[in-house]
Amino acid sequence: MKRRTWISLASGVLALAAAPAFAQGFPNKPVKLQVPFAPGGTTDIIARVMSEPLGKALGQPVVIENKAGGGGVIGALETVRSAPDGYSLGMATVSTTAANPAINTKIPYNPTTDFTPIINIAATPNLIAVHPSFPAKDYKTFLEVLKKNPGRYSYSSSGTGGIGHLQMELYKSLSGTFVTHIPYRGAGPALNDTVAGQVPMIFDNIPSALPFIKDGRLIAIVVAAPQRLKELPNVPTFKEVGLEPVNRMAYYGILGPKGLPKEVVDKVHGATRKALEDPAVRKRIEDTGSIIVGNTPEQFTQQIKAEYEVYKKVVDSAKLKLD
Known part of the structure; x- marks a missing residue:
């Protein structure tokens, strides 16, 4: 076996071996939660209600970062392009994962394949x-x-x-x-x-x-x-x-880029569910008129896919176009 080939194979084996160890050590630094809209909207409200209790459950601060523009596309795209290590997560909305992709064919991501859905926190009218x-x-x-x-x-x-x-x-x-x-x-x-x-x-x-x-x-x-x-x-x-x-409600959840390790998904999901068990957190969310969801990653994945298909049919049947 050539030296270069051997080194390549060895590096691959080491990377595979290191992945579970990395995930087990997650998180060991602050986690960014990207809000793809300006402060003051519902996505921002839900994210900020969750940030402190979620950080407490994870053992590291959860830092909110707002990146507005393009109906949520700019912030969502930053999450898509982030390293799949769990330190850059995003807030998922119907706008970024269903409505906008359904009507705008130029969006540079696929909402059903370019994210790793983790949990739907709440549904809102x-x-x-x-x-x-x-x-x-x-x-x-x-x-x-x-x-x-x-x-x-x-x-x-x-x-x-x-x-x-x-x-x-x-x-x-x-x-x-x-x-x-x-x-x-x-x-x-x-x-x-x-x-x-x-x-x-x-x-x-x-x-x-x-x-x-x-x-x-x-x-x-x-x-x-x-x-x-x-x-x-x-x-x-x-x-x-x-x-x-x-008569369709919105959703507000957490997702990461494609390829997020299962161990990281499980930790963020478990920490979010733990945060949602706090009566004070639940009350703050429910007082906004929202309904607590807290579903599984698999259920949230299916929900995003179903919502995208619904809005795609809406766009096609009503022949809606961007302004």
């Missing part, structure tokens, strides 16, 4: 909310106003190709209305401008929008949820108003 100056305070009047004024109003979302964009476009196609899309670099900036009255309405997730609704700075019109929410008992679901295809 979505909603349409309007600024108090909007000439409608309930769904019936809201629809009448839009139909009488096609193109007059606009809506904000967390970004082009995100769940808020795609679900609102689906709503428009099914309801026969036209509202102009104003994309932002995350739900936080979109909310700020809607609350300030610069944009009359928003399609957003409940956790980030609910505080403004409770304060009377936004008015909830219709929600995407299995049933009416206890926090908003007078607000109908999309199913109730005859638009069941729009």
